[in-house]
Amino acid sequence: xxxxxxxxxxxxxxxxxxxxxxxxxxxxxxxxxxxxxxxxxxxxxxxxxxxxxxxxxxxxxxxxxxxxxxxxxxxxxxxxxxxxxxxxxxxxxxxxxxxxxxxxxxxxxxxxxxxxxxxxxxxxxxxxxxxxxxxxxxxxxxxxxxxxxxxxxxxxxxxxxxxxxxxxxxxxxxxxxxxxxxxxxxxxxxxxxxxxxxxxxxxxxxxxxxxxxxxxxxxxxxxxxxxxxxxxxxxxxxxxxxxxxxxxxxx
Amino acid sequence: xxxxxxxxxxxxxxxxxxxxxxxxxxxxxxxxxxxxxxxxxxxxxxxxxxxxxxxxxxxxxxxxxxxxxxxxxxxxxxxxxxxxxxxxxxxxxxxxxxxxxxxxxxxxxxxxxxxxxxxxxxxxxxxxxxxxxxxxxxxxxxxxxxxxxxxxxxxxxxxxxxxxxxxxxxxxxxxxxxxxxxxxxxxxxxxxxxxxxxxxxxxxxxxxxxxxxxxxxxxxxxxxxxxxxxxxxxxxxxxxxxxxxxxxxxxxxxxxxxxxxxxxxxxxxxxxxxxxxxxxxxxxxxxxxxxxxxxxxxxxxxxxx
Numbered sequence: 315x316x317x318x319x320x321x322x323x324x325x326x327x328x329x330x331x332x333x334x335x336x337x338x339x340x341x342x343x344x345x346x347x348x349x350x351x352x353x354x355x356x357x358x359x360x361x362x363x364x365x366x367x368x369x370x371x372x373x374x375x376x377x378x379x380x381x382x383x384x385x386x387x388x389x390x391x392x393x394x395x396x397x398x399x400x401x402x403x404x405x406x407x408x409x410x411x412x413x414x415x416x417x418x419x420x421x422x423x424x425x426x427x428x429x430x431x432x433x434x435x436x437x438x439x440x441x442x443x444x445x446x447x448x449x450x451x452x453x454x455x456x457x458x459x460x461x462x463x464x465x466x467x468x469x470x471x472x473x474x475x476x477x478x479x480x481x482x483x484x485x486x487x488x489x490x491x492x493x494x495x496x497x498x499x500x501x502x503x504x505x506x507x508x509x510x511x512x513x514x515x516x517x518x519x520x521x522x523x524x525x526x527x528x529x530x531x532x533x534x535x536x537x538x539x540x541x542x543x544x545x546x547x548x549x550x551x552x553x554x555x556x557x558x559x560x561x562x563x564x565x
Numbered sequence: 566x567x568x569x570x571x572x573x574x575x576x577x578x579x580x581x582x583x584x585x586x587x588x589x590x591x592x593x594x595x596x597x598x599x600x601x602x603x604x605x606x607x608x609x610x611x612x613x614x615x616x617x618x619x620x621x622x623x624x625x626x627x628x629x630x631x632x633x634x635x636x637x638x639x640x641x642x643x644x645x646x647x648x649x650x651x652x653x654x655x656x657x658x659x660x661x662x663x664x665x666x667x668x669x670x671x672x673x674x675x676x677x678x679x680x681x682x683x684x685x686x687x688x689x690x691x692x693x694x695x696x697x698x699x700x701x702x703x704x705x706x707x708x709x710x711x712x713x714x715x716x717x718x719x720x721x722x723x724x725x726x727x728x729x730x731x732x733x734x735x736x737x738x739x740x741x742x743x744x745x746x747x748x749x750x751x752x753x754x755x756x757x758x759x760x761x762x763x764x765x766x767x768x769x770x771x772x773x774x775x776x777x778x779x780x781x782x783x784x785x786x787x788x789x790x791x792x793x794x795x796x797x798x799x800x801x802x803x804x805x806x807x808x809x810x811x812x813x814x815x816x817x818x819x820x821x822x823x824x825x826x827x828x829x830x831x832x833x834x835x836x837x838x839x840x841x842x843x844x845x846x847x848x849x850x851x852x853x854x855x856x857x858x859x860x861x862x863x864x865x866x867x868x869x870x
Contacts, residue, residue, distance in 0.1 A: 317665070320662070320665075321662075321663060322780055324659060324662040324663055325659075325663075327659075328648065328651065328655075330660050331650075331651065331655065332648075332650050336650075341701075350766075397648075400645065400647070400648060400649055401642060401644050401645045401646035402647060402648045404612065404642060404646050405640070405642070405646035405647075405660075405702075405705070406663075407612060407716055408610045408611065408635055408640050409610055409635060409639070409660065409663045409664065410632055410636045410663070410664065411663050479749040498754070562615060
């Protein structure tokens with residue numbers, strides 16, 4: 315058990331070194347959401363009125379953060395394929411390290427990177443939108459939960475695929491519908507009923523709603539429901555990732 | 566290893582491989598591309614699950630006792646297995662932590678000095694040359710003082726100087742202690758220069774095994790090639806010379822004479838065919854290449870055809 319924790323921390327350290335050095339990643343992840351909020355958010359803000367009374371730019375800003383955390387986390391799978399292509403993974407697999415540590419190292423590193431990213435973006439957005447930290451606990455759970463769910467899906471996918479191109483394609487095929495049906499761009503209450511039901515089956519819906527609660531103090535789904543769903547889905551995603559990885563590495 | 570079989574779909578990479586590697590030896594697995602060398606290392610290092618057969622390392626089963634085996638082996642892969650973004654020191658530190666090595670820092674510095682990368686320790690390895698990467702991988706393989714070091718084609722694609730340097734490291738390592746070194750190669754020169762014991766594999770099977778000198782001697786001696794103006798009855802005359810085992814005529818008027826103790830018989834051989842007009846004489850001492858081709862040559866040609 316203690317070896318599991320120690321090895322996870324060692325691998326977490328390696329991932330964090332990589333994140334710290336990856337300047338392009340940080341620039342992209344910070345500029346992209348600001349550009350969306352700036353051009354689309356403020357543009358539509360003047361013509362769209364939301365039933366809840368929330369300004370559209372606030373809705374979109376928080377939604378884009380959820381999108382960013384999710385799409386970034388799928389990259390956890392991406393980095394696994396990179397590790398395979400560089401050969402690094404092979405050296406890791408013959409070391410006396412449990413497969414679980416390898417997955418957990420990636421997951422926790424991505425959670426920390428997501429939290430830092432959201433923190434920086436909230437700081438910037440706070441300067442020109444009403445976005446601020448209203449409920450820190452809910453915010454952390456939302457970011458952590460979305461990250462875990464998408465890392466889980468990414469790793470499960472990456473464990474089965476050998477090529478970067480196939481991963482990109484299939485990951486997009488799986489995740490884009492999740493983004494579209496999650497209330498990121500429009501509140502659920504403005505959607506037609508069948509679409510809304512699809513959204514309720516979408517894990518990202520709960521993460522995005524809780525994130526909005528954490529930043530704007532508004533929500534469409536009960537806070538307790540969202541928290542519960544995220545905790546259950548996080549556990550399921552981590553389990554899925556570990557099993558899929560373990561199975562995928564046997565040759 | 567007993568009766569190892571590994572199937573990848575229809576293809577059989579190993580078909581009943583038997584091998585015994587003495588503890589503490591410098592062992593070479595020699596074979597053409599696709600003979601099953603890398604798969605063998607995969608099985609021995611727990612990365613590849615055999616379809617059938619068993620492999621034991623110091624009495625541990627490579628499947629049942631994976632944890633023990635992993636802690637006892639170091640591996641240098643054929644292809645790079647480094648994180649390109651991490652520096653040399655960071656990579657070694659990472660593995661020192663994963664192998665739970667005591668006195669981590671000093672061991673990392675020791676290894677950096679051993680493989681001569683002290684000056685480049687803080688550069689990310691994506692900037693390294695092929696030789697530097699290979700040295701770092703060897704360093705990583707040795708970090709936890711493994712009881713067996715596996716090297717899969719350790720000098721493939723390196724220039725002569727880098728190769729000589731790696732040979733030197735390996736010789737020093739073998740001389741220094743009781744680490745068993747197991748390397749695969751398709752370079753006869755490398756096998757001859759380094760290994761005490763060899764096994765030649767082809768088509769997923771061991772086709773010959775033993776010390777390099779014994780393998781060479783088993784071929785039956787030296788080969789003298791004599792080209793003549795008029796072959797006449799040269800064949801019969803050559804066969805009567807003492808020590809001659811076999812005389813084969815090449816297309817044309819040249820003969821290949823297999824003879825024991827070639828250098829001493831050379832004068833006698835030339836003397837007996839003097840009247841046939843000797844054009845050219847060459848003496849070939851058996852090299853591992855002959856051994857290799859003798860055991861794998863036919864299959865080689867069949868595959869290329």
